[in-house]
Amino acid sequence: MFVRIQAILICLVCSVVAHSQVTVTGEVLDAANAQPLNTAVVEIRDNNTQKVLQRLNTDASGKFTAQAATELIVVEISFVGYKPKTIKKPKITGQQIDLGTIVLSKSEVTLEEVVVRAEKSSTEFKLDKRIFNVGQDLSSTGMSALEVLNNVPSVMVNIDGQISLRGNSGVQILINGKPSVLADESSNALGTITADMIERIEVITNPSAKYEAEGTAGILNIILKKEKSKDLNGSISVNTGIPDNHSVGVSMNRRTNKFNLFTQFGLGRRSLPRYNSGINRDLVNNTEILTDGVNYRNEKFYNITLGTDYHINDLNVLTLSGSFAYEVEDQPSETNYQSFENNNLVAAWKRNEVTEATNPKWQYELNYERQFKDNEKHTLLASAIGSFFGKDQSSVFTNRAVTGTIDENDQQANTDFKEANYTFKLDYTKPLGEKFTIETGTQYLMNEVGNDYEISDLLEGAWVPNPDLTNNFTFDQKVLGVYGTGSYEADKWGIKAGLRVENTDLVTLLETTNQGNNRNYTNLFPSLHTSYKISPEVSLQLGYSRRIYRPRLWQLNPFLSLRDNYNISTGNPELDPEYSDSYELTGIFKVGKATLNSSVYHRYTTAVIEDVSTFENNVNTNKPYNIGTRAATGIEINGKYDPLRWLTFNGDFNFNIFQRKGVFIDRNFDFNGQQWSGRLTSKLDLPADFDLELSGNYRSGFESVNAVNEPFAYMDLGVRKKLFKGRIIASAAVNDVFASRIQISATNRERFYLYNRGYRGRFITFGLSYGFGKGEAMTYSGGRRR
Template identity: 60%
Template sequence: MKSLLIFLSLLSSIISLHAQEVEIKGVVLEQGANLSVPYATVVIVDSNSDKPITGTTTNEAGAFNLKVTSTDVYLKISFIGFKTLTFKNLDFTGSVYDLGTVYMEQDAQSLDEVVVRAEVSSTQFKLDRKIFNVGQDIASTGVSALEVLNNVPSVNVDIEGAVSLRGNSGVQILIDGKPSVLADESSNALGTITADMIERVEVITNPSAKYDAEGTAGILNIILKKEDKRGVNGAMSLNTGIPDNHSIGVSLNKRTEKFNLFTQFGGGYRSLPRDNTSENTNFETGSSIISDGTEYRNETFFNLTLGTDYYINDLNVLTLSGNFAYEIEDQPSKTNFSSYDNSTLNSIWFREETTDATNPKWQYELNYKKEFKNNEEHTLLFSALGSFFGKDQESEFTNTTTFGDIVNVDQQTETAFQQADYTFKLDYTNPISEAITIETGVQYLINDVGNDYEVREFDSNEWIINPNLTNDFEYNQKVFGFYGTGSYEGEKWGVKLGLRVEDTKLYTLLANTDEENDQEYTDFFPTVHSSYKINDDFSVQAGYSKRIFRPRLWDLNPFFNIKNNYNIRVGNPNLQPEYTNSYEITGIFKIGKATLNSSVFYLYTTDVVERVSVFQDNVTVTTPVNVGTNGALGFELNGKYSPLNWLTFNGDFNFNYFQRKGEFEEQSFDFNGERWNGRLTSKIALPADFDLEITGQLESDYQTVQSENQGFTFMDLGVRKKILKGKVVVNFAIKDVFESRVYENTILNANNFNTNRSTRGRFYTLGFSYGFGKGEAMTYSGKR
């Protein structure tokens, strides 16, 4: 009660201090379209000095409100591509001055500036996330979502396509805020999303309780473009490259009073060659196996998205959308092997692979959004999402000995994979005052997966099934969660508290051996976020969240990958989830023409999932296991500096110091280590509407429980030419200019030595894009 009285007393004092304030509010719409103008700048200007006193931006609905004590002022509303509005002689006789609805007219002379501003990717900061707006960066021409993610601050993507955040795996990837078959790393589905389909990427290192607790490192939310301009608008892009990287894409949108119809479709072909070398040496016997070769993953892909927003009335919107993608894979490869006994060559052979696969995938979604009359941010949102991914794959491995007497059996594999996911969500948001908002909701997630994997070996002129390598694995997981959050956001200070509860039921079955694994557990996930604005140039944010990483099918399935039968991977059906407590403090600075943000964070993870390798008979078998704990203390720095109108630098630096503690099969994995990476991009505006972009990146060496991973440095560059005031854009880019992006790891202990090295090489890309209607070439990010 005493605390409540103190709070009420402080609140009363604040109210009295602002008793003389006048609130100015209004709504900004686009003239002729009646569409809201979000993020327009609203400024109160002193009439005598013409200097800004205070300001704000419009919300998603185009609404704004701000307070002022001085009456000798005028109001300005501005936004790129629109004529600035100025309001003088304001009436301050009451406590509230309602400007009502005002309309902004497009400024044809400044439309080219809209395109220019959007060409450069930029980062925004919210209470619980960073938002990376994907611009028309030259190096992103024709590339996939994985390459876009690799350009996002704090994010790294390795040569295998594995995504990490601040050096930590266990990242949950969402599409438009929801789980999606397009975000399934194991299916390479992100390869079917190209850069010009993406509006922005949200980096959420400490998600609030509103989000799934899945993903110990955090969440990456990929927001796809969906234009809402009146009339028929769109853009098309055509890309080509060496090695083969060809695609064509079209984005169309038609907006009427009641409907917003949108579609994206395209297709392409890409070849992803990768050079690999490896060495396995047994110190006890003196024998070793050395291999080298090139793997190809040739893909023909098609992608179609259809959807509509139906505006039932001003307060109710129904959205129905669907996505269909289809991939045809061809994976020819050849690996050369040499066998040595005490440094004496005794055999040479090569292993050839022929793999064909088809991957159909589709997704459908129904959304219903209801707004309440008292506040456009008072909403009820229901969504139902279903998705399917299938893989029908056949492979044949043939071995040919050219020297010596080693005989390797020829093999065939056949895979029938099916994954069905269903997500049902209900979210309620209520801003009970200008400063206080509550959120609550429930979610039910179903994952149903089956993988039928058969291995046949050629013996006595016939193909015979190998029962030791063949399995039929079933995986079913159900997660029910509910959450609640409450937030207060004042002019200077804000705080958000939340709690999420999730109940998990997991069932797996290895059908050919009747091995079952049945788990059920309930977890509580608290979250805390806070921010404080010290002044216009300096703000501080802090956050805490608890996260979980649940083992997936590929972690649990005890299958053998026999692409290289001297380096194989095996799943672990007894793998347990890992948990992470994440703490973070971030400072956001503006210093002249530079903006900086720096973060200090600490992650403590238990039951860490590590991939441990066992060496037997010159064969390295790698499997995931739970090994101890990991404490990671890190520092991150992101910045942007524009010393001249034609020159801009963007950079980020990330450093991790970690302490590993654990033991596996009487082997201690206690050690301390560090890992860091840095990236710097310079953008240079040249005469005749040419632009030059150069990006350099460094990755340090780092240690895992068994291996040493080598660092590398690489550079990308690109040139762009704008034609017809940006309606037509031509891009040329070179990825990994010096072919220095090399992934190498080494395992060295008393009994054996194992090293693996992979490289993709240099890539060239050439892109052409054209915008029509009100669409721009490679349509710029954001709604505007």
């Protein structure tokens, strides 16, 4: 604390030396009755840069006194419900600027038309969502959308820009209720959106029937203000790291009266090692295979995004955007094998992999939004999104004996993978008076995949295709959804009910064997949400929704990459989807400088998809199956606490007990268990514009149908230094400081024992970024596009 006070004193002394202090005084009164306006907002800005030099409130007598380090200032006085007043280049006498009496007149618009902006950001419940209103305490700071998100309860953004909701990643981010390339976490495009552009952020943890029934960790919807400033915002960043992690990224956003133009492009390369070891033990024949090695994924990547919002008029907006990414992969890996019989070493060999791949990807979006004159919430939204991902990959596996003799052929794998996705969506919202609202809409999803996979063995110096491991698998899934919701919302209480109908048409085909598996099924997904505001500090929300998890391509495809002949993963085309009923009671409590969100939940899932190991000749094969039910009841707590202006604590805790019931091949898998996870992050604003972030994470061990997973803990560290008033930011981060994020699992059956251990190790990164316009300098992570 002494160091901080000392730094502040030094800054004050330097300020006095560099500038002549100016004292600004005045009195704010109501023009109608000459009564003082208590807590009116007074902002003093630099006339050249428009930077806020000081913000304060008037006292009970309507008076204020402020200090400015420059004579060239602009003073703006505002009060909710009154017309603001701006005073440019006020007269100075000596070192004193006396503004005298300033009168504010009430706004002529009716109360129903006034958009009330809180001076301080606040959170409130609205039926199936929580709304974080961005107040002037954040909107005038110049911070980016990522930093605004980090102020939202339950939301965490680490120094690398990774976003999580209630401790879970996989969050869907929307801009004005629709997908946007600006919301792509793999770029720094969100850095071009500044706090003064954001009206509010909607947090949805238990989505209603309006949203597709496929589950996510949650939804964050960033609502932008309607006013259209003419600012150019942007950021340029350069990064390096150990292991190799080098990238350059540029983001820009330009707003005019008619257009909002945005672009992002980047390039880089990185190396992602993973260390693995394992045991395959046959308890009947007393044989085992030991493995250990390291797998690398070296990448070069290039990507570009370009898009625009075209404001046709005040009621119609058209958005068109597209992105392209291209990756070049190289995967040099080596694994050591040892074979034992009756605890005696029989053979040892090395298996080397050389893999090369190219991955093109592009995406395009077209959105149209229509707002009707009768009510700003009366809207029509139509969107079309298309995307493509391809992978042309070749791998060569060679085996070299170290001890003894081996019967392992060299192998070659070739993959031609193509995936196309299309989404068409139409949403209509109609308020019926002040308290009732109806919503309806439809969505059509198309997912088309082809995976042509061939394995060849090296026999007598020639590559010979292996028909047992070669096939072309096609996957064609179409989902049509239609929904309707109705809601009633009063000042303190509200209720929202909805129903979504989804028809799924899935066709898979193994072309070599002509084995097809066609599924067509229709499901109902109801939802019900209610909220009650007990007081400004305490609110409750109760929700129910039914969700679905459809098997992914890699879970259905019986032919997957063969990296390790003794540990094989394969899909199951007979898989059925999982269905979950989710009940959740959530409360938000504000106590002083702390905000606490607490949820009690119960989730019941049927046809649970689990990987199951089968063992033969020391070869372990993992294959997914639908096995019984899972009932989980738990509590989730998220909190933010700011004990000091320069210190923030953010914590997440999740604990649940679960009950598994199921039978697989005459084996009973009924058991009870529990698991929990926690994270505590501290952020410190240090002197000289240094920021320090420490994040500790823990995941408990837990049991699944297939294995027992051991617990692990790890810590991340980051430091950031702002230069030139935040225009340049230098950052450094260490992920997994102690290289302790080690994942260990063990399977112990009557006939065999399996052990797997894997970790990525410590990653160190350094970054330098520059922000221009109103854009804050943001780190470009160059994240993978898939």
